[in-house]
Amino acid sequence: MRVLVVEDHATLAGQLRAALEEAHFVVDTAPDGEEALFLGETEPYDAVVLDLGLPRLDGLSVLRRWRSTGRAMPVLILTARDAWTEKVAGLNAGADDYLTKPFIMPELVARIQALVRRSHGQARPEISLGRLMVDTTGGRALLDGMPVKLTGLEYRMLAYLAHRAGQVVSKTELTEHLYAQDFDRDSNTLEVVVGRLRRKLGDGVIETLRGQGYRLIVPGA
Amino acid sequence: MRSLTLRLTLLTGLWVATGLGGAGWFVADIATRQIEAAFDARIGTVLDTVIAAATQGTDGRIRVAPLPAGTDFERPFSGAYWQVTRADGSVTTSRSLWDQTLPAGRTGHVGVLLRDIPGPRGSELRVAERDVVLLDASEPAHFSVALSTDAQRAEVDRLRRILIGVFALLGLGLVAGVAIQVVVGLAPLRVARRTLAEVRAGTRDRLGLAAPAEIAPLVAEVDALIEQNRATVERARAHVGNLAHALKTPIAVLRNALGVTPPDIGSARAEAASLERLVQHHLARARVTALTTATGMPEVSPLAVTEEVAAALRRLFTARDLTITVTGDARVRLRTDAQDLTEMLGNLMENACQWATAQVSVTVTGTADSVVIRVEDDGPGLPAGAEGSALARGGRLDEAAPGSGLGLAIVADLVALQGGDLALSRATTGGLRADLRLPRRGAG
Numbered sequence: 091m092r093v094l095v096v097e098d099h100a101t102l103a104g105q106l107r108a109a110l111e112e113a114h115f116v117v118d119t120a121p122d123g124e125e126a127l128f129l130g131e132t133e134p135y136d137a138v139v140l141d142l143g144l145p146r147l148d149g150l151s152v153l154r155r156w157r158s159t160g161r162a163m164p165v166l167i168l169t170a171r172d173a174w175t176e177k178v179a180g181l182n183a184g185a186d187d188y189l190t191k192p193f194i195m196p197e198l199v200a201r202i203q204a205l206v207r208r209s210h211g212q213a214r215p216e217i218s219l220g221r222l223m224v225d226t227t228g229g230r231a232l233l234d235g236m237p238v239k240l241t242g243l244e245y246r247m248l249a250y251l252a253h254r255a256g257q258v259v260s261k262t263e264l265t266e267h268l269y270a271q272d273f274d275r276d277s278n279t280l281e282v283v284v285g286r287l288r289r290k291l292g293d294g295v296i297e298t299l300r301g302q303g304y305r306l307i308v309p310g311a
Numbered sequence: 312m313r314s315l316t317l318r319l320t321l322l323t324g325l326w327v328a329t330g331l332g333g334a335g336w337f338v339a340d341i342a343t344r345q346i347e348a349a350f351d352a353r354i355g356t357v358l359d360t361v362i363a364a365a366t367q368g369t370d371g372r373i374r375v376a377p378l379p380a381g382t383d384f385e386r387p388f389s390g391a392y393w394q395v396t397r398a399d400g401s402v403t404t405s406r407s408l409w410d411q412t413l414p415a416g417r418t419g420h421v422g423v424l425l426r427d428i429p430g431p432r433g434s435e436l437r438v439a440e441r442d443v444v445l446l447d448a449s450e451p452a453h454f455s456v457a458l459s460t461d462a463q464r465a466e467v468d469r470l471r472r473i474l475i476g477v478f479a480l481l482g483l484g485l486v487a488g489v490a491i492q493v494v495v496g497l498a499p500l501r502v503a504r505r506t507l508a509e510v511r512a513g514t515r516d517r518l519g520l521a522a523p524a525e526i527a528p529l530v531a532e533v534d535a536l537i538e539q540n541r542a543t544v545e546r547a548r549a550h551v552g553n554l555a556h557a558l559k560t561p562i563a564v565l566r567n568a569l570g571v572t573p574p575d576i577g578s579a580r581a582e583a584a585s586l587e588r589l590v591q592h593h594l595a596r597a598r599v600t601a602l603t604t605a606t607g608m609p610e611v612s613p614l615a616v617t618e619e620v621a622a623a624l625r626r627l628f629t630a631r632d633l634t635i636t637v638t639g640d641a642r643v644r645l646r647t648d649a650q651d652l653t654e655m656l657g658n659l660m661e662n663a664c665q666w667a668t669a670q671v672s673v674t675v676t677g678t679a680d681s682v683v684i685r686v687e688d689d690g691p692g693l694p695a696g697a698e699g700s701a702l703a704r705g706g707r708l709d710e711a712a713p714g715s716g717l718g719l720a721i722v723a724d725l726v727a728l729q730g731g732d733l734a735l736s737r738a739t740t741g742g743l744r745a746d747l748r749l750p751r752r753g754a755g
Contacts, residue, residue, distance in 0.1 A: 172591065174620070174657025175650045181623035188627060192587050208630055 091136040091206055091250060092116045092267050096126040096152070097168070098144055106139060109195045110202065114229045114245050118271045123147025130156050134266050135163050136206050139198070142169040142180065150183055157184035164205035168198065203227060210253040217252045220309030222295060224252040231291075238290055243268065247283055251296065251306040260303035316493045323489040327482045335478040342474075343467050350437065350463050355423055357382055358439040358456040361393045365454070367445045373403050373452060383407065388431055390459030398450035416440040418453050428457070435460045499523050503530060510537065554593045561586045595654065595721045610644045611652060613682050613749075614675045620656045621673065628664050635664070639675025645682045645749060647729065652749075655725050658718040659686045659745050666690030666743060677751075681731065684747045689740040722747070 093115045097103040100121070107117045118133065120126035123144040130138060130152070142149035153165060164186040169176070172190040180188055186208075187201050203226055207215065215227040223232045231238045231248055240248065246268050251259060265275050284304060288296055297305045364376040373395050383389040384405040393405045394413045402412055411431050416438070417424065423441045430436035440455040499522050509515040517537050522530045565582040568575040614637070621635045628635075645652070656673075663671045667688035674685045722745075723733045731749040738744035 172594070173650065174654045177657060178619050178623040178653055181626045182619065186626060186629070204630060213630075 091246065091253075092118065092133070092270070093202060094126065094129055094133070094135045094138045095119045096123075096139065096144065096149065097141045098122060099141075105195065106198070109199055110139075113199045113203065114242060114249065115202070116246065116268060116270050121145070123149065123152050127152045127155060129271065130161055130163070131159060133271055134263070136209070136267060137202050138163055138165045139202065140165050140167050140185070142167060142171055142176070150180060153180070153183050153185060164209045166198070166201055166205060168193065200227065207253065212253060217255065219252065219255055219295075219306065222291060224249055226252075233291060240287075240290065243283055244287055244290075247280075248287060248291075248306075251304060255306045256308040258299055258303050258305045264303070315497060316490060319493045320486060320490045324482075324486045327485045331478045331482045335474050339471050339474050342470050346463060346467055346470075350458075350460070351425060351439075354425070354437060354439045354456060354458050357391070357458065358423065358441065358454060361456055362441075362443050362454050365395065365443075365445060365452075367448045367452075371397075372401075373397065373445070375403070375405070390430075390434060390461070392430075392436075392455075392457045394455045394457075396453040396455075398452070413438065413455050413457055416453055416455050418442055418451075427460070430457060430459065435464070499526055503533075507533065550593070550597065554589070557589050557593075558586065561589070592721065596724060609649075610646055611649045612641065613643055613645050613652065613677075613684060614639045614641050616649055616652050617656055617660075617673050617675055617684065620653060620660055623657075624660055624664050627661075631664075632669060633664060633667060634670050635660070636670075636672045637675075638672070639684075640677055643675060643677035643682055645677075645751060647749065651725060651729070655722045655747060656684065656686075658722045659684075659747060662718045663688035663690075663743065663745070666692075668742075670740070679751075681748050681750045684749070686745045686747070687738040687740065688742040689738070690742040692737055692742045693735060719745075 091114070093110050095103055095106045095110070095117055097106060097119065098121050103119050103121070107119060110117045118129060118135075120129050124146045126140070126144070126149075127147060129135075140149045140153060144152070149167065149169070153167075156163075156165075165184065166187040166189060167180045167185045168189050168191065169180075170191040177188050186205055189198060189201060203215065207213070207226060212226075215225065217224045217226065221234050223235075224230075225232065226249060229245060229249075231240055231245065247264065250264065250267050261280055264280055268280075269275050284296060284298070295307060297307055299305060360378060360382075361375060364378055365373055366376070367373050375393065375395070378384060382391045384391055384393060384407050387407055387409045389407045391405075392408045392413060394408065395403045396415065396418075397403075404412055408431075413436075414428060417440075419442065421442075423439050426438050428436050428438055436457040437460050438455055438457045440453060442451040442453055444451045499520075503518065503520060503522065503526065506515065506518050506520060510517065517534045518530050519534065520530050561582040565579055565586070568578040568582065617637050617639070621637045625633075625635055660671065660673060663686050667690045670689045672687050674687075676683050676685070719733070719735075726733050726747060726749065729749055731747065734746040734748070736744045736746070
């Protein structure tokens with residue numbers, strides 16, 4: 091899951107990145123409105139944390155331009171402006187959630203997770219698929235109730251596939267959602283990771299569709 | 312035209328010029344007619360005198376006896392002439408005509424005929440003529456008397472010059488009078504301006520002028536504005552004082568908690584939370600300052616504001632299966648600050664959404680003197696007798712648990728500053744019913 095953090099305060103941006111990465115998100119940051127606008131229009135983010143008071147282009151304008159060009163990713167506004175007029179303006183401009191500073195980090199992470207789940211049509215934080223259960227809040231996977239040891243990249247791939255369970259996910263899409271913008275991408279790595287996941291979770295969980303991509307099988311579907 | 316003095320003077324000048332011009336023309340016309348009528352009467356008299364002095368001799372010649380003094384028919388080209396033309400065409404003239412004759416007049420009519428003709432040596436003449444049958448004569452003779460009009464025209468010209476002079480003087484006097492009146496009349500305004508400059512410079516507290524009735528309200532309004540500004544500053548100062556006082560205790564505790572080894576993380580966290588709540592509360596209050604000081608509030612539609620807040624909350628609570636319905640009269644208007652109304656509704660409706668099971672309904676109704684916005688949810692509602700503590704505000708905020716009632720306390724604060732109130736009761740669905748009553752101010 092890739093998240094764009096738009097925040098001009100460098101220390102806070104660093105704290106947000108650290109907290110979100112710990113929750114298994116891949117994080118890009120943008121220090122100003124123009125870069126945020128560009129990244130949001132070109133990269134497929136699963137969620138955005140957007141500050142309103144930004145240099146060069148304010149957050150509300152960025153949001154409006156994303157929405158007017160059809161970018162529908164969930165956006166959480168994180169701002170010190172806590173007047174209801176501003177809250178109403180932000181939400182009615184197309185934001186999905188609104189959090190005011192000062193805030194506590196676990197709440198922000200939980201809200202981002204909820205936004206991502208909701209945008210994929212998952213209501214609950216635990217995604218159950220037969221013997222497999224992906225706990226998106228805890229960032230872990232359980233097989234028959236027992237925790238499975240996964241690397242960061244393995245969990246990210248499994249979580250992404252679980253959010254899209256039953257649907258075919260192309261390699262390009264996976265790459266786009268599993269790596270940060272400036273990461274050197276290599277699709278061969280994906281095959282290796284899928285192989286390792288299959289070994290840990292057993293057969294009949296991840297299906298390969300040649301030339302199309304991968305699919306997490308929903309039992310009974 | 313920026314200057315009132317100039318504007319009024321020019322307008323008066325225009326009006327006075329038109330009025331006096333018209334009056335002058337009228338007076339001159341009447342006088343000229345009178346002079347002309349007098350002249351015509353005189354020439355008629357002279358004609359009668361000449362006729363009376365005329366006799367026809369046995370030879371048929373007509374003689375005119377020497378006339379009494381006053382009309383100089385003897386001196387050549389004196390400007391007074393007579394001429395008699397008989398039916399056979401023979402002409403007798405006064406000596407003053409010398410070798411000339413007056414142009415032949417029209418004969419065969421009854422009464423005196425008057426006309427203007429050019430006379431000898433370039434003078435203008437006025438002629439009176441008539442046919443008369445003299446004693447002992449069988450045929451009528453035509454009598455003409457001509458008098459020079461030079462003197463009469465000179466008199467008319469003199470009269471015109473005098474009239475123009477007098478009326479011009481009168482006009483100038485009137486305009487100058489108006490200009491002086493305006494300057495004197497506007498003097499209180501200049502005094503007010505000077506005094507206001509003194510207020511701004513800080514040498515005076517207020518205008519405090521005994522102004523004339525027309526600008527007394529203006530002076531009073533300015534004084535009220537100055538007073539209001541001063542009150543605002545006072546309130547802001549008091550507010551800052553309160554805030555500083557309220558913040559210093561938690562800061563001291565925070566510092567002490569971090570100064571010991573190992574740091575007292577629990578206390579530090581609690582104090583940080585209390586600082587946050589204090590800042591939030593005081594910010595909310597500060598926002599309302601704008602409302603109580605601002606004059607001339609625009610009219611807003613409470614229903615429209617409610618719809619906007621509802622739209623935002625629907626997005627915020629997408630995850631919950633919540634129905635937010637807004638009903639009410641779209642024509643209801645309220646003179647208030649839209650931002651403050653949004654603040655109150657936002658807090659009230661968010662609170663309702665948080666507690667509701669599935670349904671939040673908002674109704675906007677207007678009465679003659681107030682607007683009531685009712686927010687109801689189908690949640691658990693308040694425990695009996697807890698209405699007072701839910702609205703508790705002010706000093707004991709730091710002991711409130713996070714997220715419990717702070718929103719309602721802020722709403723109660725804001726609505727009190729507007730002169731309205733917030734009443735909590737039990738909804739028919741069992742949840743909380745909050746009635747926000749806002750007074751209409753001025754014309755609603």
